[in-house]
Amino acid sequence: MISMSSLGRVLIAASFAVGAFATQxxxxxxxxxxxxxxxxxxGGANVEKEPFPAPLPEGGGxxxxxxxxxxxxxxxxYVFEPRQIFVDEGDEVTLEFVGINGASHPTTIEAYGQSFELKRGQVHKxxxxxxxxxxxxxxxxxxxPTMVSELIVAPKK
Ligand SMILES: [Cu+2]
Structure with a gap:
């Protein structure tokens, strides 16, 4: 038989444990x-060493x-570096974009509802x-088609 006072101590201990767990x-x-x-x-070369190549595929990249x-x-x-970003489901992710080459990059991460213009010399988080x-x-x-990176979210196990 558990007395009221010992039950109270158990409940208090349990609530501390839950509180500690939640905080942790x-x-x-x-x-x-x-x-x-x-x-x-x-990259580049002189035509004396390497002939001017055939046209590249269509696209501003x-x-x-x-x-x-x-x-x-x-x-x-033009590319984003890195080309693949690996995170785990549940992670709090901050992507810090930095514009280095190119005046403007209209950027979208559709899956997370993000759309913004990244300009050279600016940071967008x-x-x-x-x-x-x-x-x-x-x-x-x-x-x-070149400036596309993959955000890969690995599912929780
Ligand atoms: Cu761009």
Missing amino acids: SLADTPKRHIVVTAVEPK YVLKKPDDTGRWEVAV VTFTADKPGRHSIVCSAHL
């Missing part, structure tokens, strides 16, 4: 902070500059809970 689980929510840069890897007065031509693509397992696209509509 909140603090344990993984926070992910990932920097995503808008960049333009570039590809840049092919014809030979200049010296015979040098250049090729570039988006924060959300990764509650949708699967593969989601991060798209710059000005530089398709």
Whole structure:
């Protein structure tokens, strides 16, 4: 038989335990902070060494500059770096976009209702809970088809 006073002590101990657990689980929510840069890897050569190539596929993401007065031509693509971002379901995710190359990137993360213009020299942060397992696209509509990264949310086990 449990006396009222000992039952009270058990209830108080139990409520402390629940409180401690709740506090701990909140603090344990993984926070992910990932920097995503808008960049333009570039290469080039002189026509004397490498002939000017055939046209690239359609889209603002590809840049092919014809030979200049010296015979040098250049090729570039606009991309987000990294191309794939891995998080776990339930993570609190902050993506910190930084505009480095290109004046403007109209960017959309449709799965998380995010749409913004990333400009060169600026930072744009988006924060959300990764509650949708699967593969989601991060798209710059000005530089398709190359400026698309994948946000991969691994489901909870
Ligand atoms: Cu872009």
